[in-house]
Amino acid sequence: xxxxxxxxxxxxxxxxxxxxxxxxxxxxxxxxxxxxxxxxxxxxxxxxxxxxxxxxxxxxxxxxxxxxxxxxxxxxxxxxxxxxxxxxxxxxxxxxxxxxxxxxxxxxxxxxxxxxxxxxxxxxxxxxxxxxxxxxxxxxxxxxxxxxxxxxxxxxxxxxxxxxxxxxxxxxxxxxxxxxxxxxxxxxxxxxxxxxxxxxxxxxxxxxxxxxxxxxxxxxxxxxxxxxxxxxxxxxxxxxxxxxxxxxxxxxxxxxxxxxxxxxxxxxxxxxxxxxxxxxxxxxxxxxxxxxxxxxxxxxxxxxxxxxxxxxxxxxxxxxxxxxxxxxxxxxxxxxxxxxxxxxxxxxxx
Ligand code: ADP
Ligand code: MG
Numbered sequence: 001x002x003x004x005x006x007x008x009x010x011x012x013x014x015x016x017x018x019x020x021x022x023x024x025x026x027x028x029x030x031x032x033x034x035x036x037x038x039x040x041x042x043x044x045x046x047x048x049x050x051x052x053x054x055x056x057x058x059x060x061x062x063x064x065x066x067x068x069x070x071x072x073x074x075x076x077x078x079x080x081x082x083x084x085x086x087x088x089x090x091x092x093x094x095x096x097x098x099x100x101x102x103x104x105x106x107x108x109x110x111x112x113x114x115x116x117x118x119x120x121x122x123x124x125x126x127x128x129x130x131x132x133x134x135x136x137x138x139x140x141x142x143x144x145x146x147x148x149x150x151x152x153x154x155x156x157x158x159x160x161x162x163x164x165x166x167x168x169x170x171x172x173x174x175x176x177x178x179x180x181x182x183x184x185x186x187x188x189x190x191x192x193x194x195x196x197x198x199x200x201x202x203x204x205x206x207x208x209x210x211x212x213x214x215x216x217x218x219x220x221x222x223x224x225x226x227x228x229x230x231x232x233x234x235x236x237x238x239x240x241x242x243x244x245x246x247x248x249x250x251x252x253x254x255x256x257x258x259x260x261x262x263x264x265x266x267x268x269x270x271x272x273x274x275x276x277x278x279x280x281x282x283x284x285x286x287x288x289x290x291x292x293x294x295x296x297x298x299x300x301x302x303x304x305x306x307x308x309x310x311x312x313x314x315x316x317x318x319x320x321x322x323x324x325x326x327x328x329x330x331x332x333x334x335x336x337x338x339x340x341x342x343x344x345x346x347x348x349x350x
Contacts, residue, residue: 003030008063245319251272254270262294310323
């Protein structure tokens with residue numbers, strides 16, 4: 001168990017004109033016992049970052065430490081971490097008992113009876129005692145994933161590194177395994193870095209979330225922090241479902257003007273003098289339908305049971321609002337909305 005620190009970690013693949021900068025000078029500290037989720041769109045450098053921590057890739061520059069131990073130059077097996085992947089990488093010819101015990105048999109001098117006891121303890125923890133005699137191909141995806149986890153747990157590593165471990169499971173099992181994995185991680189208290197491209201999964205699971213884009217770390221914080229206090233438009237847009245509404249507007253002093261009838265008097269004057277362009281963000285749930293407000297044209301209403309999603313237009317701009325289930329405006333109608341200034345985000349244009 002230890003803290004993991006990435007200090008200006010950079011990873012380039014290839015050289016010369018074909019050089020790919022996969023990870024750009026990432027600074028990140030994962031606390032002892034923390035469940036940290038690394039999230040971002042496909043290709044943003046999550047897997048590469050994780051593989052650098054695991055020692056499966058050499059960093060181009062920068063430093064990685066586990067606690068006070070500099071592991072930058074160490075090979076994977078000297079780092080004492082356990083990886084769990086989306087393809088479970090079980091040994092097909094071995095039964096579950098041998099799959100679980102194999103690592104211990106290789107790396108320790110424990111007597112067979114002791115290894116067997118540990119295998120049974122881990123199997124019980126994961127609810128797979130009944131499966132010990134079966135081969136991987138006889139197991140469901142969820143059962144295989146539990147065995148893969150068991151193999152990681154039994155090694156009692158410094159850290160768990162997981163790369164989209166649930167993405168091959170169907171939606172229902174995935175959400176069940178999310179909960180199990182979180183509970184297990186908190187019980188074991190092992191520092192964990194969990195990679196996913198799924199922001200819902202990240203929000204649900206992480207003690208903290210690290211958002212990446214284009215090889216760079218954008219923001220690290222709790223689910224609430226990255227949701228309520230995003231550092232830029234990318235993070236605001238990536239976190240949250242349905243996505244935040246974002247549109248072009250201009251600020252001049254305290255006056256904010258956007259598409260259609262969107263016009264607002266800010267309580268504070270813009271510190272930048274003169275007219276400037278900004279990007280305005282407002283979350284779907286922060287749009288309140290009122291009698292006298294900014295006009296929206298209703299396009300579609302999706303009743304979701306406990307809430308309704310309203311798809312509307314503000315001038316030329318598409319806008320999504322989450323509204324009360326009793327509120328059912330019809331397509332073609334006009335409604336009007338207001339918002340709290342605290343719910344308004346102003347981002348610099350990219
Ligand atoms: P993610 O896991 O977020 O989808 P990756 O870390 O796999 O992203 O990839 C980041 C970037 O690095 C991508 O542009 C990818 O094509 C590139 N990349 C990853 N691995 C290699 C490799 N072994 N050789 C060359 N380019 C790679
Ligand atoms: Mg990946």
